[in-house]
Amino acid sequence: MDDDTAGDVEVRELRYFLAVAGELHFGRAAERLGITQPPLSRAIRQLERRLGVPLLDRDRHGVTLTAAGEVLRAEAGTALDAVAAAARRTRRAGTPERRLVLATKSGASHEVLRGLLDAAEREPGVPPVEVLLCEIGEQAVLLRTGRADVALMHRPVDDLSGFDTEDLRTEGQVAILPADHPLAARPHLTLAEVGAIPGLPMARWPRLDGTYPDGPGPEVHTQSQLAQLVALGKTLLLIPASSRAWQWPEHVAVPVRDAPPITTVIAWPASSRSRPLAALVRTATRLRTAAQ
Numbered sequence: 622m623d624d625d626t627a628g629d630v631e632v633r634e635l636r637y638f639l640a641v642a643g644e645l646h647f648g649r650a651a652e653r654l655g656i657t658q659p660p661l662s663r664a665i666r667q668l669e670r671r672l673g674v675p676l677l678d679r680d681r682h683g684v685t686l687t688a689a690g691e692v693l694r695a696e697a698g699t700a701l702d703a704v705a706a707a708a709r710r711t712r713r714a715g716t717p718e719r720r721l722v723l724a725t726k727s728g729a730s731h732e733v734l735r736g737l738l739d740a741a742e743r744e745p746g747v748p749p750v751e752v753l754l755c756e757i758g759e760q761a762v763l764l765r766t767g768r769a770d771v772a773l774m775h776r777p778v779d780d781l782s783g784f785d786t787e788d789l790r791t792e793g794q795v796a797i798l799p800a801d802h803p804l805a806a807r808p809h810l811t812l813a814e815v816g817a818i819p820g821l822p823m824a825r826w827p828r829l830d831g832t833y834p835d836g837p838g839p840e841v842h843t844q845s846q847l848a849q850l851v852a853l854g855k856t857l858l859l860i861p862a863s864s865r866a867w868q869w870p871e872h873v874a875v876p877v878r879d880a881p882p883i884t885t886v887i888a889w890p891a892s893s894r895s896r897p898l899a900a901l902v903r904t905a906t907r908l909r910t911a912a913q
Contacts, residue, residue, distance in 0.1 A: 632704055634668040635697040637661055638676065642694045645684045699765070706767025706890070713770075714895075719748045721897055724769035727754040727844050728867030729860075730885045733789055734773060736908050737887075737901075746900035756843050757826055764890055770898055775861065776884045780829045785893075786886040787902060789909045792862050794880035797872050799854045805873035812879050815859065824856040848872070861885070 640650040641661070651658040669676050676690035686694060713720065725734055734752070741747045753769055760772035761780040773789075774781060796815050798805045804818065816823060822838035824847055833840050838856050841847045844867060850856045852871035861883040865874040887905045889898055 629671055630668065632701065634664050634671075635693075635701055637664045638668055638690075638693060639697050639701070641665060641677065641684065642686055642690065645686075647684065702765045702767075706765060709767030710770065710895075719897065720751050721748055721771060721901055722751045722753050722769045723771050723773070723901075724753045724755055724760045724763040725773040726757055726760065726775075729775070729864045730773045730790070731867075732863050733885055733908075737905050740904050740908055741901055744900060744904050746897065747904060748897050750901065758829065760888070764888065770893075770895065771887060771889045771901060774886050774888045776886055777881075778883065779888075781886070781888060783891060784888040785891045786888045787906050787909070789885045789887055789905060790863070791882050791884040793882055794859045794877050795862050795865055795874040796857055796859055796877050797851055797865065797868055797874055798857050799851060800871050800873045802854070802873075805875065807875055809876045809878045812877060815857065815877055818857065821854065821857050824850065824858045 637650070637654065640654050641647060644650040644653065647658050647661060651661045654661065665677065672689070672693075674689040675687050676693055678685045678687055713722070723734075738750055738752070741750050753763060755763060758779065760769070760774050761784075763769040764772055764784065774784075774786070776786075776788075796810055798821070802818075802821065804810065804814070822836060824841045825833045825836055825838045826841060827833055839850055841850065841856075841858075847856070847858060848867065848869055851858065852869055859877060859880055862874070862876070863885075865872075868874060887902055889902065
């Protein structure tokens with residue numbers, strides 16, 4: 622089959638396929654989509670004909686994905702994100718009051734963000750910047766789906782695949798401890814010491830794939846949840862030194878001298894050709910140069 626036929630695949634068919642791939646059941650997938658089962662089955666068969674390969678194995682025991690179906694499940698989400706991103710960015714570009722949406726993790730890179738916003742207001746080529754605060758690891762999704770145009774992210778902890786970046790600041794890390802803990806009075810700690818504090822395990826953030834590393838520390842999802850757990854003496858964490866702007870009076874930040882450095886970057890989709898976005902990136906890099 623000619624590979625060009627893949628260009629005829631419809632967005633609707635990809636949405637339908639992902640629903641079936643997620644449920645592995647046509648009835649549940651149809652209910653999730655708000656349609657009846659016959660048109661869903663017809664759409665999946667049409668998609669298989671377009672691609673020239675079976676995507677699903679169907680038998681009396683249920684539905685499973687073929688090897689080709691596994692590939693499409695991984696690729697289809699990216700394709701739908703790209704379509705949604707194109708629509709959102711196009712609508713924003715056509716609004717009378719053009720703006721750029723900048724995503725950043727709540728509480729992180731506060732000094733960099735404040736300096737960038739102040740400089741952007743003085744830059745004629747940069748439209749108003751709307752800040753979209755999020756939790757750890759969410760910037761990549763917001764960029765890929767078009768909910769954000771640009772983001773402040775951190776290397777090596779964030780997923781930067783598919784983005785262009787400019788480095789803005791590299792810094793050390795600090796341990797955030799309960800203020801009444803004996804080690805809170807230390808001038809600095811080591812990674813070995815941080816990892817072996819009795820009764821105070823390291824908080825566990827989700828990996829890039831959403832899973833959590835093994836360990837005794839609590840699984841955390843939000844900054845507010847984490848802040849309270851530290852204040853209660855249930856956990857500690859390592860963060861870039863500038864991110865401690867969010868810490869509570871019940872917290873103390875202690876430098877960890879052998880922790881790997883963290884680099885704050887400004888990131889944007891590699892496919893972007895937006896002139897206002899380019900102007901914002903130039904503004905950010907000028908600030909970096911001025912700070913050196």
